Amino acid sequence: xxxxxxxxxxxxxxxxxxxxxxxxxxxxxxxxxxxxxxxxxxxxxxxxxxxxxxxxxxxxxxxxxxxxxxxxxxxxxxxxxxxxxxxxxxxxxxxxxxxxxxxxxxxxxxxxxxxxxxxxxxxxxxxxxxxxxxxxxxxxxxxxxxxxxxxxxxxxxxxxxxxxxxxxxxxxxxxxx
Numbered sequence: 001x002x003x004x005x006x007x008x009x010x011x012x013x014x015x016x017x018x019x020x021x022x023x024x025x026x027x028x029x030x031x032x033x034x035x036x037x038x039x040x041x042x043x044x045x046x047x048x049x050x051x052x053x054x055x056x057x058x059x060x061x062x063x064x065x066x067x068x069x070x071x072x073x074x075x076x077x078x079x080x081x082x083x084x085x086x087x088x089x090x091x092x093x094x095x096x097x098x099x100x101x102x103x104x105x106x107x108x109x110x111x112x113x114x115x116x117x118x119x120x121x122x123x124x125x126x127x128x129x130x131x132x133x134x135x136x137x138x139x140x141x142x143x144x145x146x147x148x149x150x151x152x153x154x155x156x157x158x159x160x161x162x163x164x165x166x167x168x169x170x171x172x173x174x175x176x177x
Contacts (some may be wrong), residue, residue: 003056005045009037015133019064022132024071032071037065049137054142061129061143115165123158126151 016036019028040060043049049059116124122144129140137155141148 005041009097012057013037016060016064019061019128019133023068025070032064032067035067036060039063054139057135058064058139058142060146061133061135062141065125065143111166115162118165119158119161123154126154127158130155
């Protein structure tokens with residue numbers, strides 16, 4: 001039985017786009033979503049997809065994860081590159097009418113991005129799939145080809161590191177008098 005491709009694309013396409021948009025510019029994200037969808041269709045049609053190992057969403061995000069790595073490697077870009085986020089930051093700020101709120105939000109966003117870049121790569125990947133894409137834990141494990149308990153460990157460690165980092169960066173620095 002063939003999957004309902006129309007429903008799959010309408011459901012997972014936007015989620016994949018948000019996943020890539022967190023890492024790349026909008027045009028690149030759009031291109032990468034198309035590449036993921038093509039690879040998913042090819043895998044299903046060739047019989048390489050085993051539904052017992054996960055659902056199509058997990059397959060798609062596993063492919064997306066690999067494509068993101070390929071793209072970073074090919075472009076020699078890093079997740080810590082703040083220039084890739086400048087356009088998104090400007091768009092967010094322009095949509096907020098109150099400049100004070102905008103500045104506070106921008107500072108909070110930068111603090112969060114900085115804290116996330118301090119996580120290990122596996123922790124960053126798990127948090128991205130879990131939070132940005134709202135994937136359930138078994139799908140995150142399947143997408144990253146990791147055991148479920150390993151994913152849970154990454155989440156636990158990442159949350160503790162983020163909590164500590166955000167608490168430290170939020171506390172006012174004490175200056176000598």
